[in-house]
Amino acid sequence: MTARDARLHAFRSDLADARLKGEVAADRFVAGRQARIAASVADLRKTPRPDAGIDTQALFGDDVLVFEEAEGWAWIQAEADGYVGYVADTVLGPREQTPTHIVSVPRTFVYPGPDLRFPTAGQLSMGSCVTVTGSAETRGTHYALLPSGQAVIARHLRPLAEVGDDYVTIAESFLGTPYLWGGVSGFGIDCSGLVQLSMRMAGRNVLRDTDMQAASIGSPFEPGPDFSGLRRGDLVFWKGHVAIMTDAKDMVHANGHTMLVSREGLKKAVERISYLYGGPTGFRRP
Known part of the structure; x- marks a missing residue:
């Protein structure tokens, strides 16, 4: 870069x-x-x-x-x-209204009005910003109303000023999401997109591509013999790939092997990836 x-x-x-x-x-x-x-x-x-x-x-x-x-x-x-x-x-x-809320679940629907029985009018990914102008309740379900009159499930949003506590927990909420090269949404996501969107929801804006992240997020460190120094939240980089440690041994990543966001043991991943791309190229602690 x-x-x-x-x-x-x-x-x-x-x-x-x-x-x-x-x-x-x-x-x-x-x-x-x-x-x-x-x-x-x-x-x-x-x-x-x-x-x-x-x-x-x-x-x-x-x-x-x-x-x-x-x-x-x-x-x-x-x-x-x-x-x-x-x-x-x-x-x-245009930039007409000031956004007030952000979608805080991996995916949600937009309805033409405050009723989940209505045919959907669209869908939004986690990280999408909307302007909430009102609220409504239908059969016990609470809705946030948008300037267009459309509605979103209220509990699927949070105020923009609020942030998540743990970006790893946010990343784990994407388990099972399809892998998509270049994707950065709940409909399809790649490895660095998962890092970027999860960190964004935890209040930290980071750069997009793997090489950018490997040069800028947190601080580099050596994990020690047999990767024993790794902990939850650490990032492991390969050439063109990144994974998020969920604990000292396991990681979550969007990958072309399963074509999903999946959980995998680090040692197993290192062995599997090495014959194509070599071993890890670096480790960073956000």
């Missing part, structure tokens, strides 16, 4: 973020326009093509800066983690 990592700084030869003027070469510099993600999940791609791979995702309510819109695509930067990429311009909306 460098100061001009294109994943974290919006610059191309023809266009760049005005904040980078004097630091990078570009034909034109523009100030980003403020916008907000209005879709359940927005895929960020390296190039503006529907067949381009997903680098990461933004969630409903995430604030972004828009530097260019052309041919159905928008070149944006997510304000939460600085990630730059292209999204379909249909996922963008």
Whole structure:
């Protein structure tokens, strides 16, 4: 990672973020326009093509800066983690209301009104930010009302000012979630996405990709002989992979082996992974 990592700084030869003027070469510099993600999940791609791979995702309510819109695509930067990429311009909306709450369960539904028997109007992932304008109760179930008149189960939200106590417990709540390269939502998530979203819900914003996390989260340390110095919450890194220790011996990670967020013993994982990618490359304590 460098100061001009294109994943974290919006610059191309023809266009760049005005904040980078004097630091990078570009034909034109523009100030980003403020916008907000209005879709359940927005895929960020390296190039503006529907067949381009997903680098990461933004969630409903995430604030972004828009530097260019052309041919159905928008070149944006997510304000939460600085990630730059292209999204379909249909996922963008204005910043009209101030978000008040965040989804605090892995997944939840949006209903057209306060009744769980209504056909759903959408779905939201943990980490999605919404504005609650009222409340309602139907047959004993409490709902939070949104500006659109739609409703979300109230107990699936928490005020933005509140944070979780233990990011590992949050990560464990995703057990069984499908693995998705580039995913960072309750509908599909990858290894570093699991770390990022879990830490975000515990009040700590961290960078997105494994190499970024391996260089920036907490402090590096040596776990000692036979990994005996590991404890709950420690991060174990391989080339292109990261796992979260749940105790001294076991870990949780989103992985391509099970294609799920799953629990696995560290020693078993080290043995299984080593023939493809080698052993762990580092350990960090947040």
